[in-house]
Amino acid sequence: MIKRRTMMGAAAALALGGTAMAQQWPARPVKIIITFPPGGASDAAARVISGPLAEKLGQSVVIDNKPGGGTTIGANAVLAAKDDHTLMLSNSAPISIAPYLFDKPPYDPLKDFVHVFYIGSVANAFVVRPAVPAKDMKELIAWIKAQGKPVPFGSGGQGSIGHIIGEMFKAELGLSMEHIGYRGAAPMFQDMMAGQLDFAVVTLTEVLPLAKDGKLRMLALTSTQKAPSAPDVPLVTELGYPKLVAENFVGLSAPASFPAAAQARLHKAMAEVLADPKIVTRLGELGFVTKPMSSAEFTAFVAAQVKAFQAPVKASGAKL
Missing domain, CATH: 3.40.190.150 (Bordetella uptake gene, domain 1)
Incomplete structure (x- = not known):
């Protein structure tokens, strides 16, 4: 006891x-x-x-x-x-x-x-600057293939989710692309505004203000459900690219x-x-x-x- x-x-x-x-x-x-x-x-x-x-x-x-x-x-x-x-x-x-x-x-x-x-x-977004002649993912793929040389794509850093999604996109569609890792999205956006970078993969949070102002164009989101803050942007699943789904x-x-x-x-x-x-x-x-x-x-x-x-x-x- x-x-x-x-x-x-x-x-x-x-x-x-x-x-x-x-x-x-x-x-x-x-x-x-x-x-x-x-x-x-x-x-x-x-x-x-x-x-x-x-x-x-x-x-x-x-x-x-x-x-x-x-x-x-x-x-x-x-x-x-x-x-x-x-x-x-x-x-x-x-x-x-x-x-x-x-x-x-x-x-x-x-x-x-x-x-x-x-x-x-x-979600992450496939983003281009307005001067790029691509209004959707099919046009982006065609534009990349037409360049005749590796197309640089930016992300917020080496090992970022944008980096990996870009590599997945490259491998999935057999595209000629090379990664440029920035120290965060801000310097990358500066290069895009200056015309030194045409294409990037970045989180929706980071690009949303610039996209709303028409300074950058979002082509697709890497999620399985619509983002309330960007309801008009198509999902990769809707466009036939389910292997590109990746949410941060x-x-x-x-x-x-x-x-x-x-x-x-x-x-x-x-x-x-x-x-x-x-x-x-x-x-x-x-x-x-x-x-x-x-x-x-x-x-x-x-x-x-x-x-x-x-x-x-x-x-x-x-x-x-």
Whole structure:
């Protein structure tokens, strides 16, 4: 009886300890590392949620952009922090793509991270500048084939999802193209405006303002459902290119050592943030489609995307 009471007491103490940890976390400001420069889709999403999340947590939320290394610099910085207060605004590039760009992956996206909260996904867009004589994907393909030399295509960086989609497009249709990786979308758009780059693959979030102003033309989106912010842009599935479907997810992930109680607190706080229709509307204006998920569902989603991207990334020949 005494032994049984002792075991019950220990179990109760553990439960109370977990509850206390959940209540105490965060004990200081929380840092969210973005693996891209300011101005991209991940950065935009992080800045929408950071203020409301800080209110829910009762601590400041600091955004820290750490681009480079095909997004692995930021991911490795999260793993190196070991302070239970550094998170990653996870997305397809560092999680589903980057590990396959190295002969020896710098980390395991499933074993080295816990994936706590799914925010949403955003489509990628095939984009040309207005001077390009292509009003749709068929005309783009014909124009590329007619050039007689490799056509440069831009993306927001080496190892970005735009880079991989461009390589998939190239392989799927046997096109002569060469990738130019920029340090974010902003310098790439500057080159497009200056007539130095004709064609790019980039997230809808990044190109939407320029497309609405008529400065760039979107030809197709790489999603399976229409984007509320760009309802007139056709989907690759509608155009007969189902193998080009690729959506860039964003969420909050942390090192595998991140305490379970802190995960629960973070998930609860973020669920409250996204329960605000104004936040969902703002994310929708940026091209994101949100969807409620438990941490387990988000982890399964990540595992499925990691598996799905392995073959096309390897086949693309892209390396870092």
